[in-house]
Amino acid sequence: MQEKLEKLYQECLQELEKVEIKIQNNEAVGQVQIAISKRNNKRYGVCKQQEPDQSTKYIQKIGRRKIIKYQKYNKHLIEISPWVMQLDDSIIKNTIMHELIHCLPNCSDHGKIFKQYAKYINTSLGYDIARVGNKEQDYKKSNVEYDEKRQYKYKIECKNCKQTFYRQRFNKNFTRKYRCGKCGGKFVVTELTK
Ligand SMILES: [Zn+2]
Numbered sequence: 001m002q003e004k005l006e007k008l009y010q011e012c013l014q015e016l017e018k019v020e021i022k023i024q025n026n027e028a029v030g031q032v033q034i035a036i037s038k039r040n041n042k043r044y045g046v047c048k049q050q051e052p053d054q055s056t057k058y059i060q061k062i063g064r065r066k067i068i069k070y071q072k073y074n075k076h077l078i079e080i081s082p083w084v085m086q087l088d089d090s091i092i093k094n095t096i097m098h099e100l101i102h103c104l105p106n107c108s109d110h111g112k113i114f115k116q117y118a119k120y121i122n123t124s125l126g127y128d129i130a131r132v133g134n135k136e137q138d139y140k141k142s143n144v145e146y147d148e149k150r151q152y153k154y155k156i157e158c159k160n161c162k163q164t165f166y167r168q169r170f171n172k173n174f175t176r177k178y179r180c181g182k183c184g185g186k187f188v189v190t191e192l193t194k
């Protein structure tokens, strides 16, 4: 899976190069690393920004709140969620591209400049980068059955009334500490296999 990610990542970099967006530029962009995230998150991917460039610090006012922001970060760690890796290559690449834009200066959020890059990449390279993806549509396009449960690690079920819910994580003491809110029954936890 790591190999596949690396291959698609290289393709994305080459395509960006073709349209004059140079990600591999330590001076202007910083260092980029990519990996598959260890946890099966709900989100498609994330770009963790590290080592802010102190000379690009500025204050953003949101209402009465002031937030310290940086135009540029020197290190970006992209993580792609494992469930995305089972989808069509075009969707994996779409996710990689989305996170790569976040590596560019002034693009750590989905603001005006992020949108401009997304639009440019969409039209010049035929991508479909949006602020958030449409999971149902992306599974369909990949011919993979869409199942919300797929993204959760644990199934918690009431032994008595069979009320069921799903969790990414849960406290070890959960079954000992809690009872079903509907009927007071005990819970059983099953780990869902991927
Ligand atoms: Zn984003």
Ligand SMILES: [Zn+2]
Pocket (backbone or CB within 6 Å): 158, 159, 160, 161, 162, 163, 180, 181, 182, 183, 184, 185
């Ligand atoms: Zn119950």
